Amino acid sequence: MKQTLIASGVIWALWCWPTGQASAQGNAPLPAPQPNAPSASTSGPGVIVPLSPPETLNGPQIEKKPVFGNFQYDSGLPEKSLDVTIRSMFEDYRLSGPGRASSFYQPGSHWLHDVELTARQPIGEELKTEFNAVIRYTDSKRHDPAVWSLQRVQFIARDQVNHLTLGDYYATLSQYSLNQAIKGLGYQRNFGESTYLRVVAGTMAPRWDHLFGEPHNETIQRDVVGLRAQNAGDNYRVGLNLMSASDHDNASVRTIQDTYRQVLPALDWEYRTDGGVRLSGEHAQANTRKQTAAGVRRDLAGTAHRVNADGSLGELRWRMRTERVSSDFVTLGGGAAIDRLRYYLRGDYRLNKTWSVFLADDWYRNNLDDQISATTRTHIPEAGVTARGLFDRRNLTLTTSLRQRQIRTEAPQYDRNISDRLYVSLSDRFQEVSVRGEVEALLNKRKSTAGVRTDNDDYLYRFAVDSRHLFAEGRYDFRPYLTLEHQIVQDPTTGKSVLTDGVLLDFRLVAPGNLTYAMNFEQRNVNNGTATVNDNSLLRYGLSVAYRPGQFPGSSIRAEAGKAHYNFSDNAKDYRERYVRVMLDIPFSLEK
Amino acid sequence: MTPSVNRHRQFLHGILALLLFAIAQTATAQWWRFGSDSAQPVFSDLLFNNVSALRVDRSLQFSPEDLDQRKIAVRGRAEVGQGKIGRVEASLDDGANWTAIPVGDRGLFAFEFVPEIERAYRFKIRALSTTGQSSDEAEHAFEFKVVKEDNRALAKAAFQQLLDRYMARDRSGFMSLVSREFLGNETALDSAIGNDFRFFDSIRIEPTIQRMAASDNRWTIYFNFRRQVRSVRSGQMLSDQAMTSVTLIRDGDGYKLQELAAPLIFGVSDPSNVATYVTGEAVGRPVLTVNEKTGEASTQTQGQTTESSGGSGRVDSGNVDLNMGQGYSFRTSAKVNNVQPGGDFAFGGFFELFLGNEVEAAAVLGSFSLSQPPAINPGALTPGLEFVHLQVGQVIGMKLVSGKYALVRLAAQTGQDTRRFEYLLSDTPNFK
Structure with missing residues (x-):
């Protein structure tokens, strides 16, 4: 926790720093361009108020408003309040049949209760505070490994230029450096409208009880400290990030998992040209010391770079992605597909108001530093056509595309896999009824080192009907949904075809009195075509009712019951499930 | 090619011919108008x-x-x-x-x-x-x-919609809910979703949300899930239960999928290209994986990297005959002539096995067949081991510098100075 103490010192120093212009301007978002225009608030709701044409659309495209983690303390919320929300669920499962051990339900009755407390209190004229905590009780391991658990505890304090969060905090620096929920502190200080400094420190323990020595789903104990400075202008944003993380040596899972220490600086940026082209990217360097469960230490140094661009050129819209993440780039708090070089380009061209075409090309490979015995390269070109409003029908839409996926692994694990996917979709709307038909064919060819050649085709046919009907002057809203599906999958090894037929039917009725009724039905049959493998069928149906009491704004009650039958050609595997669930969500406002 | 598939191929050709005819009819009427609509704003x-x-x-x-x-x-x-x-x-x-x-x-x-x-x-x-x-x-x-709901409720509803589309096996409907800002590889996700629906059936996922965290217009949902699928190929019901997370971002008309963590809840067949990080609480737990090449679905232990949640799902196997002084390298899949430090392991004469510099840690695990191999406990391996005595039938477990795991069994004495070794090579300590 030494890192957390250092971070606390930094925050204290920053909080006391003179605010200058920043305190006068605060962190208000940039106003939308509205020169010489009347105020909409004087014109009443739902009335369009024309404004003078803006000079540019570029500025507000980039989010300059300093944002801060889980902080939702906007001007629309009351400054002083005390709210308690109770969320409860009761569930009961009954299993029967000789194969009931295959069910994933835990038979019997179980409870889940969440109690959330939120208190808001201003201190003086400037400082606003908020406290939020959630406590959970459950007797089902499915919901939580502990009977009683503290799910969240968080304290937030904010004035015009400072934001501080203690407890649960979503630490965000940049994609490669840090994007993780932590327990600790987060602090942000705004300098003017478009510059801020963010400091985070804490532990990545996912559960509070880990900190109290409870071993439920215990993870490696990892401490993190990070810093981000961001500046943005009308057409650019740039962020500097520094993250350091280290794992505890004394964790009990240390003997079966690798542990790490890391320092990771990163730079992220975005730029928008006058022509509407948006460029963005990030560049990071990770210096990591890895210690394996067996105690072997190894220093790893890796880099990650990504550059994205998109824009328009007349009727052409284009998008480009490129990324290189080296084999030894390890990020303990961020995210990246490791050991990957990727190029992606897509262009959509609108021929006229009906027809448009697109071309896309995706290429990526691994083994950038020759650390594994064979390199795999994947290339996915795709072309497609979309037509909207065919035959003068406004909603008649045809989409078709052809994609080839080539995966080639070099010797000594030579393997070549080519899949051609043909996709055709046709949809239309007849008043309230929307229909969509899809056909998808996947033609696969494979050749491997062992000289094994396989050639297997898969076909999928799907038909869906979706509609919405209003009755009694709109007081009843009825929404049926139907899907029919037929699939043929050829087993790559035996060449036998597996046939699947499915039907899914869903009715939903929104009725007066804040009531919603729903009914669903699903039937699915699978024929394996192989004597040694069981055929099976699934039948499921359920009913539910939901009610939102007008007396308690934001509250809801929902009850549902259903049954499922699993039948196999080997009757000894058959089983049935029955369930009942009741869910309750009631917020109480104790003080306003 | 079975008659059934042939029929479907013919049917598909029929549909394509019909479509081309329809397009040609429309296109004929509008062909000269291509690109000439610029008078319309x-x-x-x-x-x-x-x-x-x-x-x-x-x-x-x-x-x-x-x-x-x-x-x-x-x-x-x-x-x-x-x-x-x-x-x-x-x-x-x-x-x-x-x-x-x-x-x-x-x-x-x-x-x-x-x-x-x-x-x-x-x-x-x-x-x-x-x-x-x-x-x-x-x-x-x-x-x-x-709407009255806050962004937390909208993000939660978007997550439920993703689950509904996935469980209804609607690939195009699902992909319409994926953001253009997806941080993994969205093309790989599209293919992986298609593979999920080819190899799994009767998909059921029941999540319990543990916490939701917001930042910079994004919501990350951490949840426990209980999942059950039926393997289309084997007919077996498979289930797993673990913790993972998804991130949603505001994109156009609502919240859309931006990032997925391992263990994957969607696109299970390609974790290394789809997931960008691993949920710590899931490490060591059995999670669902699928081998795209064989269509084989199984549960494997979630590792500390996205690759090792089954990675390719591949366990390579083979055998090699070595003369005294010869070695074998897993990195190059070839024999080497130097006892040390050329290969992963080398036959040193009699029953001595030398371990080369590609081996990070190793231990003799006992006598058993590789047809039913146990998982390696990495904590039980000895780092820096240079040689071991191995009797016929005995198996040595290794963790390699490349991060892979190997089981090597002395299968037979084929001559005075030659031995036959069998091996299994896996991305994870689990070889099933």
Whole structure:
């Protein structure tokens, strides 16, 4: 926790720093361009108020408003309040049949209760505070490994230029450096409208009880400290990030998992040209010391770079992605597909108001530093056509595309896999009824080192009907949904075809009195075509009712019951499930 | 090729021929119009506050937090090839009343309105050129509503929608809920979702949300899930239970999928290209994996990297005959002639096995067949081991510098100075 103490010192120093212009301007978002225009608030709701044409659309495209983690303390919320929300669920499962051990339900009755407390209190004229905590009780391991658990505890304090969060905090620096929920502190200080400094420190323990020595789903104990400075202008944003993380040596899972220490600086940026082209990217360097469960230490140094661009050129819209993440780039708090070089380009061209075409090309490979015995390269070109409003029908839409996926692994694990996917979709709307038909064919060819050649085709046919009907002057809203599906999958090894037929039917009725009724039905049959493998069928149906009491704004009650039958050609595997669930969500406002 | 598949191939060809015919009929009538519609104005930008509404199809929902001082500021740009944009008109009542909006030289315009909470506005906008042409009103017609729910509830609803599309095995419907800002490889995700539906059936996922965290217009949902699928190939019911997370970002008409963690809840067959990080609580737990090449679905232990949640799902196997002094390298899959330090392991004469510099840690695990191999416990391996005595039938477990795991069994003494070794090579300590 030494890192957390250092971070606390930094925050204290920053909080006391003179605010200058920043305190006068605060962190208000940039106003939308509205020169010489009347105020909409004087014109009443739902009335369009024309404004003078803006000079540019570029500025507000980039989010300059300093944002801060889980902080939702906007001007629309009351400054002083005390709210308690109770969320409860009761569930009961009954299993029967000789194969009931295959069910994933835990038979019997179980409870889940969440109690959330939120208190808001201003201190003086400037400082606003908020406290939020959630406590959970459950007797089902499915919901939580502990009977009683503290799910969240968080304290937030904010004035015009400072934001501080203690407890649960979503630490965000940049994609490669840090994007993780932590327990600790987060602090942000705004300098003017478009510059801020963010400091985070804490532990990545996912559960509070880990900190109290409870071993439920215990993870490696990892401490993190990070810093981000961001500046943005009308057409650019740039962020500097520094993250350091280290794992505890004394964790009990240390003997079966690798542990790490890391320092990771990163730079992220975005730029928008006058022509509407948006460029963005990030560049990071990770210096990591890895210690394996067996105690072997190894220093790893890796880099990650990504550059994205998109824009328009007349009727052409284009998008480009490129990324290189080296084999030894390890990020303990961020995210990246490791050991990957990727190029992606897509262009959509609108021929006229009906027809448009697109071309896309995706290429990526691994083994950038020759650390594994064979390199795999994947290339996915795709072309497609979309037509909207065919035959003068406004909603008649045809989409078709052809994609080839080539995966080639070099010797000594030579393997070549080519899949051609043909996709055709046709949809239309007849008043309230929307229909969509899809056909998808996947033609696969494979050749491997062992000289094994396989050639297997898969076909999928799907038909869906979706509609919405209003009755009694709109007081009843009825929404049926139907899907029919037929699939043929050829087993790559035996060449036998597996046939699947499915039907899914869903009715939903929104009725007066804040009531919603729903009914669903699903039937699915699978024929394996192989004597040694069981055929099976699934039948499921359920009913539910939901009610939102007008007396308690934001509250809801929902009850549902259903049954499922699993039948196999080997009757000894058959089983049935029955369930009942009741869910309750009631917020109480104790003080306003 | 089975007769059934042949029939379907013919049927597909029939559909394609029919489509081509239909397209040809329409295209014949409109062919000369390709690219000549530039007299009709189009909108190239349309922003509701900072959210792009250019491609909104049916409805756009805002939460009260999305409003800026209770207002919506609509800004955009209209363009036309022939002539100039003379006027832009907007309506909030499905075109019953239109309000004229002044347009700048470059087609830019702006207006604002104060929406009532929970009231549905039938938004329409059209641009008129100086040559009298009007843009297609239907192109940008949708329902706009500020709902009571906060962004947390909207993100939760989007997550449920993703689950519904996935469990209904609707690939295109699912992919329409994936953001263009997806941080993994969205093309790989599309293929992996297709593979999931080829190899799994009767998909059921029941999540219990543990916590939701927001930052920079994104919501990350951490949840426990209980999942059951039926392997299409083996007919076996498989289930797993673990912790993972998804991240959703505001994109166009709602929250869309931006990032997935391992263990994957969607696109299970390609974790190394789809997931960008691993949920710590799931490490060591058995999670669902599928081998794309064989269609084999199974549960494997989630490792500390996205690769090792089964990675390719591949366990390589083989055997090699070594003379005294010869070694074998897993890195090159070839024999080497130096006892040390050339290969992973080398036969040193009698029953001695030398371990090369590609072996990070190792231990003799006992005598057993590799047809039913146990998992290696990495903590039980001895680092820096240089040689071991191995009897026929005994197996040595190794962790390699490459991060892979190997089981090597002395299978037989094939000559005075030759031995046969069998091996299994896996991305994880689990060899099943």
